[in-house]
Amino acid sequence: MNIVTTDVQLTDWRSHALKLESEVKKVIVGQDKAIRLMNTAIFARGHVLLEGGVGVGKTTLLQSIARCIGGAYERIEGTVDLMPNDLIYHTYLGEDGRPKIDEGPLLRAGENLSVFFFNEINRARPQVHALMLRVMAERHISAFKREYRLPHMVVFADRNQVEKNETFEIPSAARDRFMMEIPIDIPADRELRKSLMFNLKFQHAENLTKQVESNVLQFDQLNNFSDILQSHIKASSTMEDYALDLWESTQSPEKYGIKMDSVDVNRLIHTGASPRGMGMLLKAARVNAWLQNRDSLYPEDIHAVFHELIAHRLVFNAMYENRRTQLAREFTTQILNTVAVPALAKAA
């Protein structure tokens, strides 16, 4: 593929990506950063864990994005009695009174599945997590004596960090399969809050979603374009060194002089980011550079996704787990504030 064609593709897709954001922003207010991050994940082909309370608009947000992406949208609710087979098939009595089996939400749309939403994933049992995470990694599954391919599927899962009753914590290895964990918070702006309360358009989620233009992207071409995008954005040696320093700082923060006010950082970290996590970090950062209309990776691109890419991958010592959200935010902020670029030793 020649350079001109690539440039045209990059420009066209970028305008589509920005259009997606503007369309979603029409119906979702106060979530600009989350929308940008989800857009980034879509083009980096990564799965997303959403973190947020009840009724903050996660479902509306996802449905709006799914409508823009095109393709099929499926959803399942995580419950304590949910079994893996509920994702694959469901049984019922037909009109003729005989038992029947139909494909479950994971298989129903086949290759057209573009967005799969797993609501409250931490309420499901670990067996369900295991199946889901395998499908996320491999994007295919065998059932009914055949193989179902899900090449375009992106999983958005939601978990409530506050409520702990009847939940199963997602193990670190499973969390690592998700590219990002994006917080969906209630907007802080009072005007926006007022609007959410009194503007009737926000009271009808279904009608709201219909306002979003459909098929802004071509979901079945996202994988190919993502490869083009990833190979187009270049990282300088300084940038590679910086990314490496960031990775090492998640593993040995004391080596980089990282300090935290509330805890002893040496006792906080059990395990830092994984190689897969860092690979995903760079993928997402490249997408951010492309969205910023650049062909080179800048530190700001990594910063834009760093917390959402790294925080859920960190394994804290058990005594700090119940403060994970707050400590993870402080830790990633301190890393970005402390690890220098260009690195002092390399430049000197």
Place this chain on the structure above:
Amino acid sequence: MKNIIKKMLFLTAAFGTFALMNPCLAAQESEASIVNIINPSKSVGVQIGDLLSREIEIEVLKPYQISKNAFPVKGTNQNGVELNDIKIDSKTNDEKTTYKIKLSYQVFGYSAKPSVMQLPAEHIEVTGGKANTSTPVSINIPAWRFWQASLVPTGLKSAKDSVQPQHKPTLIDLNPHKTRLIVLIAMFVTGLIGLIYINADKQWLPFMNGAFAQAHRKIKKLNKNKANEQKALLYMHQAFNKIHGANLFASDVNDFVSANPAYTSQKAEILRFFERSNAALFSDHAENSEQLINELINLSKTLRNCERGVK
């Protein structure tokens, strides 16, 4: 009585005879005459070195005139009195020429005792007239006497013996001058210190060890080549990070200038620095290393001035 009358008659007859026999005098009085003589006002106590002036006004009927060579010659010394200067002013009308002669004499003669000296008599020939009928005409300016006084008494051997106690000269009040001088010196020193503070580049100067001052010194020492480009950028980033208290990136510049208002005026330059730094460090856009390092030297100096409160 008869004798007296006889004597008068005799004198009258004698004068008439003399006048008839001396046509020259008659011509002198009629053809050229001294109209006025103004002598020096002071005729006593004249000392060596004093200048004495006299003015003589002479009228000469036409066609008579006084040749320039007929006047006394400047520098002529007669009995210790030298003609120091002579100025002649003449006015002519249809009938006569009026000469105003100003003679300036200087006394060089000296005597230990007061003595009589004189401004010399001068004789001025008048020329012109008809060749056959005219008679020689001249003007005689009479001498003028004065008393010359000695400078010191006779026989004085040592000037020291005659020294008189003197009043001290009136003292000038120096206080206003002193105050003015102090103010001027203070202004000069303040200005000098200000100039040194603003322009000098030494580490020992006050506030010269800030982050940008250090960066400026380090960057100045670098050779301007590609290899040092990254070092120069590093020094600048170090300075920004040190002041910000954390890593500073382009997206944080607004927060940086809000927290450090001294750099507000340079916000555009700081943003431009980050733009160029990103291009140099993270993209393959080729930069002119020499130009970049020169710009970093200037920027670090400007930011150092902000750091030191120099506008």
